[in-house]
Structures are given as structure tokens and as C-alpha cells.
Amino acid sequence: MRQSSGVRGDRPEEAEDAAESKGSKGSRSTKKSKAAEGAGTATAAEGAKGSGDAGGGTQESDGSGPGDDSGPISGGGPRRRRIGRIARWTALTLSVLILGVAAAGYFYYEHLNGNIRKNKLNLGDKQLDRSVANADGQRPLNILILGSDSRNSKENVALGGARDDADRPPLADVQMLVHVSADRSNMSVISVPRDTRVTIPKCTDPESGKVYKGTERQIINTSLGNGGPGCTVATWEELTGIPVDHFMMIDFSGVVSMADAVGGVPVCVDANVYDDKSGLRLTKGSHTIKGKQALQWLRTRHGFEDGSDIGRTHAQHMYMNAMARQLKSGTKLTDPGQLTGLAEAATKALTVDKDLGSVKALYDLGNDIKRVPSSRITMTTMPWVSDPQNPDAHVIPKPGDSDKLFSLVRNDIALDGKDKKKDDKSPPPTVPAGRKGDITVTVFNGTGTVVEPPATGRGSDIAALLVKQGFAKATSDSTPRAQADTTITYPRATQRADALAVAKALGLPESAVRHSPGVQQITLVVGGDWRTGTTYPKTEGDEPVAGPSGTPSGSPSGTPGEQDGKSGEKKGDGKRGDGKGDNKAPESSDPLNGDDKSACMKVNSLNRF
Numbered sequence: 001m002r003q004s005s006g007v008r009g010d011r012p013e014e015a016e017d018a019a020e021s022k023g024s025k026g027s028r029s030t031k032k033s034k035a036a037e038g039a040g041t042a043t044a045a046e047g048a049k050g051s052g053d054a055g056g057g058t059q060e061s062d063g064s065g066p067g068d069d070s071g072p073i074s075g076g077g078p079r080r081r082r083i084g085r086i087a088r089w090t091a092l093t094l095s096v097l098i099l100g101v102a103a104a105g106y107f108y109y110e111h112l113n114g115n116i117r118k119n120k121l122n123l124g125d126k127q128l129d130r131s132v133a134n135a136d137g138q139r140p141l142n143i144l145i146l147g148s149d150s151r152n153s154k155e156n157v158a159l160g161g162a163r164d165d166a167d168r169p170p171l172a173d174v175q176m177l178v179h180v181s182a183d184r185s186n187m188s189v190i191s192v193p194r195d196t197r198v199t200i201p202k203c204t205d206p207e208s209g210k211v212y213k214g215t216e217r218q219i220i221n222t223s224l225g226n227g228g229p230g231c232t233v234a235t236w237e238e239l240t241g242i243p244v245d246h247f248m249m250i251d252f253s254g255v256v257s258m259a260d261a262v263g264g265v266p267v268c269v270d271a272n273v274y275d276d277k278s279g280l281r282l283t284k285g286s287h288t289i290k291g292k293q294a295l296q297w298l299r300t301r302h303g304f305e306d307g308s309d310i311g312r313t314h315a316q317h318m319y320m321n322a323m324a325r326q327l328k329s330g331t332k333l334t335d336p337g338q339l340t341g342l343a344e345a346a347t348k349a350l351t352v353d354k355d356l357g358s359v360k361a362l363y364d365l366g367n368d369i370k371r372v373p374s375s376r377i378t379m380t381t382m383p384w385v386s387d388p389q390n391p392d393a394h395v396i397p398k399p400g401d402s403d404k405l406f407s408l409v410r411n412d413i414a415l416d417g418k419d420k421k422k423d424d425k426s427p428p429p430t431v432p433a434g435r436k437g438d439i440t441v442t443v444f445n446g447t448g449t450v451v452e453p454p455a456t457g458r459g460s461d462i463a464a465l466l467v468k469q470g471f472a473k474a475t476s477d478s479t480p481r482a483q484a485d486t487t488i489t490y491p492r493a494t495q496r497a498d499a500l501a502v503a504k505a506l507g508l509p510e511s512a513v514r515h516s517p518g519v520q521q522i523t524l525v526v527g528g529d530w531r532t533g534t535t536y537p538k539t540e541g542d543e544p545v546a547g548p549s550g551t552p553s554g555s556p557s558g559t560p561g562e563q564d565g566k567s568g569e570k571k572g573d574g575k576r577g578d579g580k581g582d583n584k585a586p587e588s589s590d591p592l593n594g595d596d597k598s599a600c601m602k603v604n605s606l607n608r609f
Contacts, residue, residue: 109359115347118357121247123203123227124234126448128243128482131182131412132489135515138182140412141368142242146229146249147174148351169225172232172249177242179409180369186376186414187369188585190240190405194221197387197394198239203231219394229351238449239397240406241484241528246365249351256294257345264290265319267297268600274609275303281609294319303607315601378415380405380589401586408585410484411511415591417584429497436470436505439498439522443474446481446525454480455531462506462526465534469505486527486536489516498522507536 121127131140148170172194179188202214205227212226220239223232233244259265266288274281280296280303289297297315301307304315347359356362383401387394397403408415433439443466445459459476466474486508490499499513499522506524530536585591 112343112347112359113357115344116357116359116362117351118354119228119351120206120230121353121355122233122237122244123206123230124201124237125204126201126482127234128237128241128484129446130243130245131410132487132514133516133518134182134412135493135517136183137517138184140182141180142245142409143178143180144229144233144236144244144247145174145176145178146172146224146232146247148172148224148249148251169222171221172224172229173221175220175232175236177236177240177244177409179242179412180372181414182412184368184371186416186418187372187378188409188415189377189379190409190589191379191381192220192236192239193382193384193395194219195394196220196382196384197389197396198223198235200226200231201234201238203227203234206230230353233353240409241449242406242410243483246353246356248356250349256291256298257341257349259290259294259319261342261345264288265294267315267318269603270600271603272609273300273303273601273603273607275300275607277302303604305602305604307604307606318599318601375593376414376416376418378585378591378593380415380585380591383586383588398588401588404586405589407485408583413583415585415589416593417582419583429494429500431494431497433497433501436501437472439471439473439501441466441471441474441502441522441524443476444479444481444523444525445476446483446486446527447531448480448482449484449528452528454482458526458531461534462524466502466505471502471505481525483525483527484529486512486525486530488513488522488524489519490514490522491517491519495522507538509536509538512536 131142133139175192175194177190177192179190181187196219197217198220199216200212200214200218200220200223203212203223203226204210205212210227212231220232220235223235229247229249233247236242236244266286267282268286269282269284271284272282275296278296278300280293280300297319300315350362352362356365383398383405384395385398386392387396405415413419441463443459443463445454445457447458448454459478463474463476488499488503488508490496490513493515496513496515500510502508502522502524503510503513
């Protein structure tokens with residue numbers, strides 16, 4: 001059953017939502033779990049798409065946050081079953097609308113293409129480089145899933161209530177990054193609580209040209225209002241260092257239309273429930289809901305769990321999860337009329353980046369993603385702690401654990417810890433390293449981030465250091481690059497020893513050395529984790545490159561920076577995610593395998609009949 005161990009901000013219903021949307025501060029419950037007081041796993045704040053009346057609020061004039069601060073954040077114990085439903089929903093949401101389109105084949109192909117709304121992928125001034133291809137030339141795929149609480153249509157107002165909010169900027173109350181591994185063997189999902197205070201970079205609205213200044217005082221769900229989903233993409237890249245390839249944004253009205261198109265959506269309650277605010281009335285057990293009843297289910301708050309917004313978001317996740325299963329299994333998709341209706345609803349519900357803006361692109365994406373078995377899907381929530389600036393309302397990433405989680409995804413390491421085991425020591429290269437003076441190395445300055453400019457001269461400084469170490473053919477390339485982690489890539493397997501020699505000279509861990517046909521020669525990109533100093537800043541879990549006698553390169557003989565008294569400075573204190581670390585999601589992220597299939601809403605004891 002879904003359990004709620006703590007709530008940041010129980011909220012009143014529609015009337016007060018409207019008041020909040022005019023700028024009043026949303027009330028916050030002072031009830032907190034132990035995890036909310038310290039470090040824990042934020043599972044509630046993923047919010048469902050639109051989360052009913054959950055989004056009412058405009059930004060206050062002092063820039064401190066939206067008028068509705070009251071996003072539900074729970075830091076209680078593990079919510080494995082609830083997150084299991086979210087995991088299945090997330091894994092399938094990527095293909096839920098896609099499969100709806102695919103099920104209809106190419107009915108009204110051009111017409112359906114016209115239904116899909118398209119926006120620019122990234123509205124920031126800078127964009128991270130794409131993930132590096134693996135040895136087989138395959139690249140991982142990172143897709144940001146957004147649920148908007150927009151009330152820009154009669155249908156969405158009916159779902160979300162708070163009619164006075166119809167003209168306010170939408171909030172992204174669901175935010176999940178789905179990472180599909182390069183070999184498509186596994187999928188990792190990271191949810192970020194909607195009330196996480198983050199750095200929102202400068203964004204420019206592509207239609208109006210309006211420029212939104214960068215800020216460190218807002219919570220992440222407000223980023224959607226700064227020009228559109230592309231600003232939320234830019235915010236995620238700054239937060240995680242993970243390059244985002246695509247986004248998909250969904251609203252309520254399309255989801256409900258799809259429910260009718262597939263003949264209803266199965267849901268479950270663990271007791272008789274009656275919510276006089278939403279009108280939902282169901283007896284204990286399983287039901288198939290659609291139409292008005294589906295709307296009631298999506299808007300019910302008081303009737304579920306502890307009566308806060310947290311229960312409503314869980315019910316919405318269950319709804320999406322069940323609908324995804326309907327589509328995945330092909331239920332009721334044999335009638336041409338139903339197929340046409342489903343395709344219409346699916347395409348009208350979507351806003352995507354321009355590269356996904358066609359039926360064919362979505363169809364191909366769905367086929368690509370469905371190769372991942374559910375047993376290799378891992379759902380996590382960004383580890384968090386209470387925000388010292390506003391501990392009753394907001395959270396921030398938990399140092400160390402959140403860094404590690406993001407690093408694992410950046411390095412395409414499965415969060416379930418089930419990647420193929422590697423020996424403690426990598427097998428020796430088949431070809432020995434050449435003379436240092438004969439090894440050609442190109443060095444790029446990739447230290448710039450979405451909000452930070454590149455550290456001046458890093459490429460040329462590190463190239464000069466390599467020349468000093470005997471790599472006479474090391475040169476710098478001024479072409480702008482941007483990535484979170486420092487890497488050395490080499491195009492041919494016979495160059496591995498040469499690449500390791502470069503890594504050893506700089507004190508880089510072996511995990512930074514990668515085989516990729518995407519480069520022409522040995523390529524060093526100095527990332528945002530090494531903005532200063534002449535020795536790479538080691539962190540726990542980094543495995544040094546062993547010297548000829550087995551001496552790690554971290555010893556004085558292998559670390560020139562230590563000899564000249566300089567040291568590196570690394571952003572964050574998380575593990576790179578390779579080497580001898582445990583190579584799995586930290587427990588504070590509450591990881592859960594996607595095979596969990598339990599699903600029944602816990603009914604609030606005050607709303608039973």
C-alpha cells in the first residue's frame with residue numbers, strides 16, 4: 001500500500017488555490033519525518049502531471065519562489081510499492097503516448113503530425129555536449145519527462161480547478177529524467193522533487209524573445225514558466241551535468257481522452273472511499289474508470305492516504321501506470337475507430353522537442369525504448385536535505401549522495417549494480433604504450449557549465465603540462481566543449497595503453513579512459529570537475545591507473561601536480577561511479593526495480609464509508 005510518512009504543505013482546495021495564485025503564500029504543514037529533518041528520499045514531490053490544483057501560484061516579487069510554495073515533499077521511509085508504480089509509469093510513459101500512436105499505425109499520418117506541439121530543446125545560453133559513444137558506437141539516451149499543471153484549456157481547467165489560474169505560467173510538477181543505456185540493456189530514472197531549490201539559468205523565450213534572468217532563489221518547477229520546457233531542460237543540465245537529448249511534456253486532458261479511447265483505466269482502493277470535494281465514490285477493490293470518474297480520481301486529495309496533495313499525486317501515478325499497461329498489452333486496440341481516437345488523443349497530449357516532433361520519430365523512439373526489460377529498470381529519487389534557507393518549504397540536493405547518483409548516470413552505469421562484472425584489474429592492453437613523445441593528444445577545455453563560463457586557459461594549461469611531462473605532441477583545441485566529467489577517449493583498441501599513459505601522467509582514474517570511435521585520436525576533455533590545479537582531484541571510489549610496477553599513479557612519482565605543490569579542486573564530493581566504488585544507486589535515493597507490480601491506493605480513514 002502507499003504510505004505517507006510526512007508532508008511539506010497540506011493544502012486547501014480550489015478556492016484557496018485561486019487565492020494562492022494571486023500571490024499569497026501557500027500554507028505549509030509543520031509535520032516532518034526524520035528524513036525531512038535530515039537527509040532522505042523525496043518520493044512525494046514528483047507530483048503527478050498537473051497534480052490537480054497543486055500548481056496554483058505565481059512568482060513573488062522578491063524572487064524567493066512561487067506564491068504556491070506548498071509542493072508536497074515527504075522524506076519518510078522507503079515507499080517501494082508506490083515508487084514501483086512510478087517506476088513502471090515512468091518506464092512506460094516514454095512509450096505510452098508513443099505506443100498509442102504506433103498502435104494506430106500511420107492513420108492520418110500528416111494530420112497526426114500536425115497535432116504534436118513542438119518546442120526548442122534548450123533555452124539556455126549553453127548546452128552540454130552529447131554523451132560520448134561507447135566502443136560499439138552506441139550512445140545513451142536521456143529524456144526529460146515533464147508533467148504540466150497548465151490550465152490553458154477548458155479541459156485542463158476542469159481537471160485542475162482554480163479557474164483564476166488559467167492565465168498564469170504553468171508549473172512543471174512532474175520532472176523525471178529517463179536514462180536509457182547505450183546498449184539498451186537497462187534504464188535508470190531520476191525524479192527530482194518539485195520543491196527543490198536550484199540554479200535556474202538565464203533563458204530566452206524563443207517566441208517572444210523575452211529574457212529571464214538566472215536565479216538561485218527559485219524552486220525547479222517554476223523553470224517551465226521561463227520560456228517553456230527548454231528552460232527546465234537547461235536547469236536539469238546545470239543541476240546534474242547530464243546532457244538531455246529530448247523532452248516530452250504531457251497535460252491532463254490528453255491523458256483522460258486516452259482513457260476513454262482505451263475503454264477505461266483500472267484502479268484499486270484498499271477500502272470504500274468517498275471524497276466530497278472531488279465527488280469520487282468507490283467501493284473497496286478494483287474498478288475501471290473513465291470520463292467523469294477518471295477526472296474525479298485524478299483530482300482526489302482528501303480521500304487518499306493522509307489527505308494531503310501527496311496522496312493525490314500517488315493516485316495520478318497509479319492512473320498513468322495502469323493506462324500504460326493497457327497500451328503496452330494492446331488491450332482494446334483492435335477496433336479501427338478506437339485506434340484512430342487513441343492516435344488523436346495521444347498526439348494532442350504531447351509537447352516535445354523539435355527532433356521528436358513527428359509520428360515516425362515517436363514510433364522509432366518507442367520501439368527503441370521497449371527493448372529494455374522491466375527487470376533492468378531502476379527508479380530513484382534525488383537524495384535531498386531540507387533547504388537551510390527555507391527548511392519547511394524547500395529541499396536541496398544532498399551533498400555526496402546526489403553527486404554520486406548523477407555521476408553514475410553520466411557515466412552510463414546501471415543504478416541496479418547489475419552491469420557486467422569487471423575484474424579488479426583491467427586486462428593489460430594488447431599493444432604496449434609508445435614513447436611519450438610519439439603520442440598525439442588533443443586537449444579541449446570543457447569546464448564551462450550552463451551557468452559558469454569556462455575556466456580560462458584550461459585546455460592550453462593542461463596541454464602544456466603534458467608537454468612538460470614528455471608528451472611533445474600534446475596540443476590544445478579552442479573549440480568550445482562542455483561536460484561535467486574529465487575524460488580521455490581513444491578511437492582504436494590498440495591505443496588504450498597510450499591513453500592510460502596520458503591518464504597516469506595527470507593522475508586521472510582508469511574509469512576516465514574510454515574507447516570511442518567518435519574521436520579521431522586520443523582526446524582529453526577537461527571537464528567541470530577539474531577547473532583548477534594541475535592534478536586531477538581524486539574522490540572516494542576513483543581507481544588510479546597502475547604504473548609499470550603496480551604503483552598507483554596517485555603516488556608522488558605519478559602526480560606531477562603534487563610535486564609542484566598545486567592541487568585540483570572538484571565540484572561536489574560524490575564518486576565518479578566507476579573504479580572500486582559500489583557502482584549502484586545510494587540507498588538514500590530509495591532505488592526500486594521496475595518489476596514491482598503492487599498497486600492499490602490507501603484510503604484516508606476520515607473518508608471511508
